[in-house]
Amino acid sequence: MTTHSSTPRQVHLAAHFPGVNNTTVWSDPAGGSHIDVESFEHLARTAERGLFDFFFLAEGLRLREHKGKIFDLDVVGRPETITVLSALAAVTEHIGLAGTLSATFNEPYDLARKLATLDHVSGGRAAWNVVTTSNAFTGANFRRGGYLDHADRYRNAEDFIHLARTLWEAGTDTTGGPFSHRSDFFDVEGTFPVPRSPQVHPVVFQAGDSDSGRDFAAGSADVIFTRHSALADGQAFYSDVKRRLAQYGRGEDDLKIYPGVTFILGDTEKEAEEISHEVRRQQVSGPGAIAFLEQVWGTDLTAYDPEGPLPDVDPDFDNADITRGRVRHVKDPRPVVAAWRELAEAKNLSIRELVIEVSARHSFVGTASRIAEDMELFVRERACDGFILIPHLTPGGLDGFVEKVVPELQARGVYRDAYPTPEAPGLGLRANLGLGAHRPAADWAKKRETARAGVAREGAA
Structure with a gap:
């Protein structure tokens, strides 16, 4: 004991x-x-x-x-x-x-x-x-x-x-x-x-x-x-x-x-929150947001606007190697994609806003x-x-x-x-x-x- x-x-x-x-x-x-x-x-x-x-x-x-x-x-x-x-x-x-x-x-x-x-x-x-x-x-x-x-x-x-x-x-x-x-x-x-x-x-x-x-x-x-x-x-x-x-x-x-x-x-608490919001936006650029999403979608998404909605195409769940040299913590992307779609719809988030929400806290x-x-x-x-x-x-x-x-x-x-x-x-x-x-x-x-x-x-x- x-x-x-x-x-x-x-x-x-x-x-x-x-x-x-x-x-x-x-x-x-x-x-x-x-x-x-x-x-x-x-x-x-x-x-x-x-x-x-x-x-x-x-x-x-x-x-x-x-x-x-x-x-x-x-x-x-x-x-x-x-x-x-x-x-x-x-x-x-x-x-x-x-x-x-x-x-x-x-x-x-x-x-x-x-x-x-x-x-x-x-x-x-x-x-x-x-x-x-x-x-x-x-x-x-x-x-x-x-x-x-x-x-x-x-x-x-x-x-x-x-x-x-x-x-x-x-x-x-x-x-x-x-x-x-x-x-x-x-x-x-x-x-x-x-x-x-x-x-x-x-x-x-x-x-x-x-x-x-x-x-x-x-x-x-x-x-x-x-x-x-x-x-x-x-x-x-x-x-x-x-x-x-x-x-x-x-x-x-x-x-x-x-x-x-x-x-x-x-x-102050307010100033810290404001700085945090700004830094999170700096950490996730438009191209960075698309690349982040591509790691889970397993397909090229450069045709999509990072300030627009999530892709309407289904992910390629078999293409796990679109990004190489990074540890993959997501083993099965299916529940992740479903959760992200639900979150984006509930909060009316763009691709970049979603990535900021889920990755840069x-x-x-x-x-x-x-x-x-x-x-x-x-x-x-x-x-x-x-x-x-x-x-x-x-x-x-x-x-x-x-x-x-x-x-x-x-x-x-x-x-x-x-x-x-x-x-x-x-x-x-x-x-x-x-x-x-x-x-x-x-x-x-x-x-x-x-x-x-x-x-x-x-x-x-």
Whole structure:
């Protein structure tokens, strides 16, 4: 049975560098580059000034295409992740440095070496967001095609993480050490060249949302980056994931849950609502609205006016690949189309207005006091452990939040006044997150084996 302390649950914050999404407002005069190193530095330093846990970089290994062409209103690329994070290690001191890196299109030895090096360079602040890309579209950049079956993606990622942890443990504090690993996916042996890094295991993030993805996180990850940013939805996700931990020998606080959230800050509630309305319109251009609709309709809709009504044609439900390189959260478009038609008719919405209504709503809108109150509520009511803030402007989108909302959270007694002092040198990110020292790779594997044996017995009963 879980018991809870009377001490107020603390709000945790992290920063997502905008750009690999369709929420960034590039047309705003305050918008800057999402490639120049100065942009990364500005956002990371701002987040560190706000005592954020970590700075988070998304990554795509192939530019998104829509109807066979690069859709430049969405994303146009980004420099390589580890290089950017290493540069930020030199201009920050406390904030964690988390990067999205594929377990499919990387080799365990090479990626483990890079992450261990980043952990050394940053003094124990490295984190890896594991993604499980399995499609031939991305694989074409690596001459691998779709060689990994979709059903095997979590098995592969789990094995990859176990091997990486084994490599990180191979050495001593002063030198690398020998390793040997044979499994269904990998057959490697040699000597790991990097001494044990400050954290030994860089923190492992995961962002899967399916049942298997949630179980994978419970048995292999330290942090979940989720899209469940509404209160009731977040509570359901939080409860479901946290209950899975016990079977892996873990407690509630051993896995942290951070939804990605957006925000609009105003001096008054009315001003914030007005800014939110304007930003939502900026985020959804006419061509962007048509492209968004085409992802669900599965057919070319450029003949339709984005300021006009929804198409009167039936969707092509079999054409799921009109947009490539983007995660598809809609598995069956039929109920989505029906709901959108009903909504558009009820509110007399144009295509663009409908897309704004269903895609661009901000998570938190209001004054600094209101946003702080709402965030405290989410954490107190166990909808999450913290938030990954996704600003709509690059690179100054967090400036106002740090200047106004952070002091409000501190005044409420639910946010730190300084970075925590680690229990041991070099555990900077783990201290930020409230995680303990690393858990040995063999222990992770043993707990997974025990949990799955229990599930197998229940299934046979």
